[in-house]
Amino acid sequence: MSLTDELALLQTQTLGAIEASQSVAELEAVRIAVLGKQGTLTGYLRSMGQVAPEMRAEVGKTVNTVRVVIEEALASAKQTLEAKELSERMLASSVDISMPGRAQQIGTRHLINRISDEISEIFLGLGYRVAQGPEVETDYYNFTALNAPEDHPSRGMQDTFYVKDLSGDKSGVRGESDVLLRTQTSGVQVHVMEGQQPPIYIVAPGKVYRRDVADPSHLPQFTQMEGLAIDKGLTFGDLKGTLDYFCKAMFGPDRKTRFRAHYFPFTEPSAEVDVSCGICHGEGCRFCKGTGWLEILGCGMVDPNVLRMSGIDPEEYSGFAFGVGIERVACLKYNVPDLRMLLDGDMRFLRQF
Amino acid sequence: MRVSLNWLNEYVDVPSDLKEFCDRLDLTGTGVEGVEVLGDAFKNVVTGKIVSKKPHPDSDHMWVTTVDVGLCNLDENQKPAPLQIVCGAQNFEEGNHVVVAMIGAVLPGDFVIKKSKLRGVESCGMNCSARELGLGSDHSGIMILPDDAPIGIPFADYMKSSDTVLDLEITPNRPDCLSMVGMAREVGAMYRMPARNPLSSMKAKIDSSPKIKQANAPATVEIADANRCARYTACVIKGVKVGPSPKWLADRVIASGTRSINNIVDVTNYILYLFGQPLHSFDYDKLLSKDGVAHIIVRGARDNEKMTTLDGEDRVLSSDMTVISTPDGAVALAGVMGGMDSEVTEETTDILLEAATFNHSCTSRTSRNLGLISEASMRYERIVDDNPIADIAQAAAALIIEVAGGSLVTFDGNDIGLVDVYKEHTKPRDLTFRVKRFRSMMGEDIPQKDIEEILGLLGCEVGEGDKADILHVVAPTYRPDLEREIDLYEEVLRLFGMDKITPTLPGGRGRNASKSLRQEKLALLNDTLRASGLNETMTYSFARADDIDVLRLPKEGLGLAVELLNPLNADQGVMRQSIIPGLLRSVSYNQNRGVKNVALYEIGTVFFAHEGKKQPIERQKVAGVLAGSMHEVSWNRNDAPFDFFDGKGVLENIAREFAIPKIRFKEANGQDAPHLQPGRGAWMLSGGTVLGWVGEIHPEVAAAFDINASVVAFELDLDQLTAVSAPARPYTDVPVFPAMNMDVAFVVDEDITCEKLTQFIQSAAGKLLESVSLFDVYRDEKRLGKGKKSMAFALCYRAQDRTLTGEEVEAVHKKMIAKVCNACGGEVRA
Structure with missing residues (x-):
């Protein structure tokens, strides 16, 4: 070869x-x-x-x-x-992609603070600042400066938690004191008005206390969001427009609001605001107890006495104030069946939000 | 307040559409809390006539009846069909008109009428006795109606007992609406129509009432303190017969929510509901002094004075309460409740009728101090108008005489028999209403015609002021809430309709919306804690008085506990000084329910009181608890149980995010942190500022909070954190030249800490050392010796201006090792 x-x-x-x-x-x-x-x-x-x-x-x-x-x-x-x-x-090397991933656990925000943040953000968008005040208040800031009559029933021992006054002052009514746990965040209004000239646009979220025994629909400690606007030429129409905007932002653009005349010592005229029921859209159902409306907040034009007491001339300035119960919103938005769950710290509840 | 629409209809035309009416009440400020249809109890109960009555074939006392119920029962051809009813009563005859409960009726006591068989005979209903209908105690037989009673109509219509009662929420500023005439006026203003007030015609009746004339007044009245009582009237009616009220009167007071007691008490309640004027009737004989005259004294109570009120309770009084007294002692608690001793009973023949007004603040304090709220006190608290008292007293006296007989005692010089001591007159108030200002404040051009009409219907006199658009308004005395111009604005707005105001948003110059530093830090803190895997919770601000002791938390800087004067229970007697006890309770709550992994945090207020200070210091704290482990056991993860370092890691995250300078952890010991497990706790500091602590809760403390597991906890002062937090971290250049990594392990004594060793390494290695980090700790008695540990570090060398050579680094590293071994008395592990 x-x-x-x-x-x-x-x-x-x-x-x-x-x-x-x-x-x-x-x-x-x-x-x-x-x-x-x-x-x-x-x-x-x-x-x-x-x-x-x-x-x-x-x-x-x-x-x-x-x-x-x-x-x-x-x-x-x-x-x-x-x-x-x-x-x-x-x-x-293919894997069963249905097996759980490897994630670092992310913590959760408490439902009440989540809602409180949401409301604050809405009002920040409308040009409001966030203010705060003490939880242990004097009678003056919680009642007197808010035009509450000297003998208003809400001042009673049945409704208000009184605190031992270590300054040595004595109260006129048995068992009461000049120092108390605030029953409303409205006192923050007074602190702000005393410390600042208008224009004032603030919201003040915070804990408040009322002497209700804890049950599914009551807590002795709950959360409110107070709002206050003081400026030249503010009108009742502005109050309506602001709260209408808020309710739509909070509950959805298709929701309606209605204003029912009411009485609060620190506002005049005063109103309670209802938002249309999200379940029946105003037709009436069990959730809204057949009315088609859900009560959501109280509001009104700031009483001239309150303005005057805080050094603001009611002839020059007008304003409006409102207060929202955050637990109330939580119940309406999330249908929480028992308010006490909010304070138990049950991980199985907290991790839902 | 309960408002019977039948009754209201006497004074104003009640709209026929109930739903629309209720909505209108709601919108104008009178909340409708309930609608009760009376007569519902008589559904399917009708009038009928016994057509035939035959003995029951199987019974010697029962009857088989045929009852004609007219159109109330129809056969298939829509013709009236009489009902066959078996009946056990003996008091009736054929032709009697009776009351028939048909199938489906529900009688008092939830007694449901069904089709049934009685000893084999079918029965389609029941002929009712008065007791079965809840109308009395007569059960001697069935109820026989008069022969002219119509047949086949609903029994409720026959009784005219069908009525709708609204339960209305009257706001505390509206005493006038706590009466039928006031509600009629309100409804009139809502619908722009007039209301009718029956007072003058009722008062006129006294002229024709029987009278006994005597020389001297039967009663004298002395008001000791005009501040407590502006007006007090008394009149005496002799020879009344106390007994049941006529049906119309009983119906009215029952519809208003009170029991029918007797004709005298029912009249006082009727007048209270009709005019809002509380009355009190005394047994006149019980008030008499030896001179045969009732000497009424309105005075302050004496401290510790005792009396028994109508409800049978023994009350201990104090000087700020007002009493109605005779020279012998207190007979009533003014404005709140009468006394037991002078109560009108069935034996009473002569009564003294009180109509007065008492100071609202005094009444309110008395009710609050005694925990006693009555229909009277509720009205006095909200102010009762003194002006119409005499007319109302006379109207009441005339009505008593009408329903209970008797004669009004008049006396020389007083033809109306009314002792009237009138200390202070309330005058109508003059107010100005600036239409232009009103409109600009409402944001709507509300017509002046509407303003004038609404105010007029509310009882205001409206006249023109100096200018056409400035009104002069006189507010009536029954509206104590109309004190200022703004009060009139509210009235016009709510009755004009808030729904007619156009919604707008404020313009508003010169405002800005920004978050405060505190809010920004708060948001950052929340984000950091959540990113660290913790879940936010909220616990009570209340605490047990011994919480701090049980927790063993050092009390330095915590002040005194804020004590509640009226806590709901002993577990909530004070305000918290630390958030930790609440969180520990939540750990226990979870573990008792089988939830082992707990990672919670709370940001909230704690309270430190100080002697001599009215208000406590409030500080914001952030606290967290970790128990179990972070994750559930998973196919690809098996977390170790939480320990000290998980807590410390959270704090390190916070320190990083808050850009806290000079952060360090100082070991806590049994003296300064007895709440922590010794050797597993630390103080967190920034320079010299203590920010808080972290550590494993002492097992005995955990057990005291009913926790049977290791708990890591921390509590930091948010205000301090915010104060030391830098606004931002500075920029440093990203390295351009490569690094050289070297590892080294030192064998050292147990008491050499990581912090100390790291410091030795840093100072020995000099500026070429970029970072050093601990990557392993190893103990082995045999290999390393007793009381020794090996700590392995990863070192990173880098120069900012060049690439380091191997020789250069080796030299530095070797020198560093020698220095460190020398400094710590250790050696390098081979």
Whole structure:
């Protein structure tokens, strides 16, 4: 067999072996057997010295051609096999994507504060600041400066928590004191008006206390959001527009509001505001006790006495105030069946929000 | 207040659409809290006539009757069908008109009438006795109606007892609406129509009432203190017969929510509901002094004076209460309740009728101090008008004589028999109404015609002032709430209709909405704690008086507890000085319900009182508790139980987010933190400022709070955190040159802390050391020796201006190791 024939045979055999290779490793074995240091083709190159000189060019050319053909075949086969092996590996490493992910637990915000934040944000958008005041108040800020009559029933021991007065002052009524747990956030109005000239636009969220035994619909401690706007030329229409905007922002754009005349000592005229029932849309259902309306807040134009007591001239300025019960909103928005859940700290409740 | 629409209809035309009427009341300020339809009890109860009466085949005392109920029962052809009813009564005959409870009727006592068989005979209803209808105690037989009683009409219609009663919420500024005439006026103003006041015609009746004339007054009245009582009238009626009220009178007081007691008491209640004027009737004989005259004295009670009120309670009085007294002692608690001893009873023949007005503040304080609220006190608290008292007293006297007989005692010089001591007259108030200002404040051009009409219907006199759009308004004395111009604005607005005002948003120059620093920090704190996996909760601000002791929290800086004078219970006797006890209770609450993993935080107020100070200091604290572990066991995670370092990690997150400078943790010990487990607690400081503490709650303390697990807790002062928080962290260049990382482990004595070792490393390595962090702690008595530990650190070397060479770093590292070993007396672990 001539050298050329031998090389042709080697090429055929090698190409066959490449074709037959099932893995990159087998392919590599073929490469080493042919092109490695001890490889068969390498052997021909090494033994070129023994080839007759006149044949060298011819044989050299043939060996090179064979090498190029084999290298190309190897490269192409390698690419194919690698792709095949990658897809096999990927197939083998697929996961059950329905298994739970690996997440760092994120804590939750308390429902009441979540709602309180939501309301604050709405009023921030309307140009209000957030203000605050003390929870242990004097009779003056909780009642007197808010125009509550000296003998108003809400001042009674049954409704208000009184606190031991360590200043030595004594109260006129048995069991009462000049110091108390605030029954409303309205006292913040007075603190703000005393400390700032109009225009005043504030909301004041905070805890308030009333002497109700805790049951599914009452808590002795709950949360209110007070609002106050004092400026030149504020009207009852502005009060209506503001609270209408608030209710729509809070409960949805399709909700309606209605204003029912009412009485509060610190506002005049005063009103209670209802929002249309979100379940029956005003038709009347069990949730709204058949009325089609849900009571949501109290409001009114700030009484001139209150303005005057805080050093603001009621002939020059007018204003309005409102108070929202956050627990009330929580019940209306989330249907919380028992208010006491808000203070239990039950993880199963807290983690819902 | 309960308002019978039948009664109200006598004084104003009540609108026929009940729902619309209730809505209108609601919108104009009179809340409708309930609607009760009287006569509902008589549903399916009709009048009928006994057509036939045959003996029951199987009974010697029962009858089988056929009862004609007219159109109330129809057969398939819509023809009247008499009912077959088995009846056990013996007092009736064929042709009698009777009361029939048909199938479906529910009689008092929830007695449901069903179709039944009595000894085999079908019975389709019941012929009723008065007792079965709840109309009396007569059960001697069935009720026989007069022969002219119509057949086949609802019994309620026959009795004219069908009525609708509204339960109205009268706001405290409206004493006038606590009466039928006041409500009639209000409804008149709501619908712009006049109301009728029956007072003058009722008073006129006294002219024709029988009278006994005597020389001397039967009673004298002395008002000791005009501040307590502006007007007191008394009249005496002799020869009354105390007995049941006529039906019309009983119906009125029952509809108004009171029991019918007797004709005298019912008249006083009737007048109270009709005019809002409380009256009191005394047994005249019980008031008489030896001279045969009742000497009434209105005076302050003496401290510790005792009397028994009508409800049978023994009351101990104090000097700020007012009593009606005779020279022998108190006979009534003025404006609140009468006395037991002078009560009108069935034996009473002569009565003294009191009509007066008492100071509202005094009455209110008396009721509050005694915990006694009556229909009278509720009205006096809201101010009773002194002007019409004499007329009302006479109307009441005439009505008593009409229903109970007797004669009015008149005396020389007093033809109306009324002793009337009138100390202070309330005058109508003159007010100005500036129409232009009103409109600009309401934001709506409300027509002047409407303003004048509404005020007029409310009883105000409206005249023109100096200018056409400035009205002169005289407010009536029964409206003590109309004191100022603004009070009139409210009246016009609510009756004109708040719904007719166009909603607008305020313009308002020169305002800005910004969050305060405190609110921004609060939001940041909430975000950080939630990102740390904690859940916000809210606990009571109330605490037990011994909470701090049970918690063993050091009391330094906590002041005194704020004590409640009227707590709801002993567990809520004071205001909290720490949030931790509340949170520990929540841990216990969860664990008792099988929830083992608890991670809670609360931001809230704590209260520190101080002797001599009215109000306590209020501070904002943030506190957290961790029990169990953060996550449930999962296929790819198995969290270790919470320990000290989880709590410390939360605080480190806060320190980072708040950019708190010079943060460090100082080990707490048994003396300064007895509430924490020794060796597992720390104080958090920024420089020299203590911000709070973190640690594992002492197991004995946890047990005292009913917790059977390890609890990590922390409490920080939010005001301090905010104060030391830097506005922002400074920028530092991102490194351009590569770093070289080297690890080293030192074997040191147990008392060498991580903090100390880190400081040694930092000072020994110099400025090429960029960071050092602990990555392993290892203990092994055999290999390392007793009381020794190995602490392994990862060090990162970097220069800001060049690439460090291996040799350079090796040299620094080697030198550092030698220095550290020297400083801490340790050695490098091979």
